[in-house]
Amino acid sequence: MKSLTLLGSTGSIGASTLDVVARHPDRFSIFALTAHTNHEKLAEQCVQFKPEWAVVGTPEGARALEARLREAGSATRVGHGPAALVDVAEHTGADTVVAAIVGAAGLAPTLAAARAGKTILLANKEALVMSGALFLDAVCEHHATLLPLDSEHNAIYQCLPPHKAGSGVHGGVDKIILTASGGPFRTRDPATLGDITPEQAVKHPNWSMGRKISVDSATMMNKGLEVIEAHWLFGLPAERIEVLIHPQSVIHSMVAYKDGSVLAQLGNPDMRTPIAHALAYPDRVEAGVQPLDLAAIATLTFEKPDEARFPCLGLAFAALRQGGTASAALNAANEVAVEAFLAGRTRYTSIADVVAGVLDRIEHRAVRSLDDVLEIDREARALALELLGAAQHKPRRVAATVR
Ligand code: NAD
Ligand code: MG
Numbered sequence: 001m002k003s004l005t006l007l008g009s010t011g012s013i014g015a016s017t018l019d020v021v022a023r024h025p026d027r028f029s030i031f032a033l034t035a036h037t038n039h040e041k042l043a044e045q046c047v048q049f050k051p052e053w054a055v056v057g058t059p060e061g062a063r064a065l066e067a068r069l070r071e072a073g074s075a076t077r078v079g080h081g082p083a084a085l086v087d088v089a090e091h092t093g094a095d096t097v098v099a100a101i102v103g104a105a106g107l108a109p110t111l112a113a114a115r116a117g118k119t120i121l122l123a124n125k126e127a128l129v130m131s132g133a134l135f136l137d138a139v140c141e142h143h144a145t146l147l148p149l150d151s152e153h154n155a156i157y158q159c160l161p162p163h164k165a166g167s168g169v170h171g172g173v174d175k176i177i178l179t180a181s182g183g184p185f186r187t188r189d190p191a192t193l194g195d196i197t198p199e200q201a202v203k204h205p206n207w208s209m210g211r212k213i214s215v216d217s218a219t220m221m222n223k224g225l226e227v228i229e230a231h232w233l234f235g236l237p238a239e240r241i242e243v244l245i246h247p248q249s250v251i252h253s254m255v256a257y258k259d260g261s262v263l264a265q266l267g268n269p270d271m272r273t274p275i276a277h278a279l280a281y282p283d284r285v286e287a288g289v290q291p292l293d294l295a296a297i298a299t300l301t302f303e304k305p306d307e308a309r310f311p312c313l314g315l316a317f318a319a320l321r322q323g324g325t326a327s328a329a330l331n332a333a334n335e336v337a338v339e340a341f342l343a344g345r346t347r348y349t350s351i352a353d354v355v356a357g358v359l360d361r362i363e364h365r366a367v368r369s370l371d372d373v374l375e376i377d378r379e380a381r382a383l384a385l386e387l388l389g390a391a392q393h394k395p396r397r398v399a400a401t402v403r
Pocket of ligand 1: 007008009010011012013014034035036037038057099100101102103105123124125126149150151207208209210211212213271
């Protein structure tokens with residue numbers, strides 16, 4: 001029986017994880033569930049899965065959740081705030097931590113889980129992109145186990161010989177090929193990209209996901225973050241990580257070996273497959289996913305990403321090559337710009353402009369501690385807000401200066 005802390009249980013990955021867990025009550029139990037603001041949904045989940053702990057963002061949220069739980073006869077205890085997230089991530093009550101909080105907010109509890117030697121099922125790619133070597137050092141030093149939930153990295157993990165993520169590249173590997181759907185704007189007239197609305201950007205053709213990652217998929221910043229994630233997980237330099245657009249999202253990624261073999265993992269685009277793989281690893285369990293019908297799909301196509309259409313992808317490669325704090329700055333700037341876009345405060349095309357502007361202007365340095373990461377995160381956010389403010393008043397000039 002595996003006992004789970006599920007960080008970010010009310011999100012898209014959280015819901016898919018609980019769907020798989022509910023199919024196997026004999027294998028998995030829930031120790032803790034966490035959510036930021038959605039205490040209604042968290043209360044429902046607590047009634048169904050009976051965790052020992054539930055954590056929300058604020059004291060008010062905790063009071064509201066507690067009232068709902070007591071009314072429903074639930075004995076789940078309630079905590080709130082970042083310290084409580086760390087507590088449930090490192091608690092001895094769970095052996096496995098599913099890291100499914102979106103963005104930088106997931107870093108502290110995910111790192112705490114690594115330091116407590118847990119098995120970490122990692123969806124929160126931003127945490128690894130920000131902290132890179134620090135995170136992997138914590139995993140190694142405390143004998144934690146890292147299993148990727150991100151579908152591409154989970155696919156690569158499945159195509160590699162058995163190994164520990166973060167333990168270096170396998171000698172026979174030539175390169176890894178991350179597939180990308182190309183998102184909703186793959187064929188849209190580039191002259192109209194500035195008119196894209198948040199509603200259009202979050203409508204992904206193949207995957208149903210949270211709002212932030214959906215925008216990242218549209219700009220292909222998601223693939224850029226995944227390139228950095230793959231670098232850390234599989235120990236390959238940027239030159240040996242390739243991105244290939246594959247609009248059907250059936251091949252979830254590939255590993256090319258030196259002897260010419262290319263291994264791929266295929267499946268319907270449903271996150272319950274990588275989640276079930278990582279939850280049950282090394283066993284295989286039923287995930288509720290439709291069997292793949294290749295005859296019905298008939299055609300799988302591939303194309304190279306258009307760098308002019310997807311500038312965020314090139315920015316992520318540049319940050320990875322630069323090293324040090326550049327990836328954390330890229331991530332922070334992107335989070336701020338995407339939030340502004342989703343709130344209707346800036347244009348879709350400003351996302352790449354703001355990220356490029358922050359990477360250009362920020363003072364890059366080496367990462368020696370978590371404090372270095374948090375400091376660059378703060379600086380990059382402040383700079384991104386400044387650029388966004390300038391963009392609102394003088395959109396043309398800022399776009400010109402940051403390019
Ligand atoms: P989502 O927006 O649907 O859910 C996010 C979860 O994080 C929610 O439970 C929310 O309550 C919690 N959260 C948000 N802000 C928080 C904060 N400040 N403090 C604490 N908790 C907070 O997002 P998602 O689509 O489930 O994605 C989660 C993570 O998984 C992201 O890092 C994403 O990149 C990654 N991921 C998602 C998918 C997918 O298919 N959705 C696939 C691969 C990777
Ligand atoms: Mg992915």
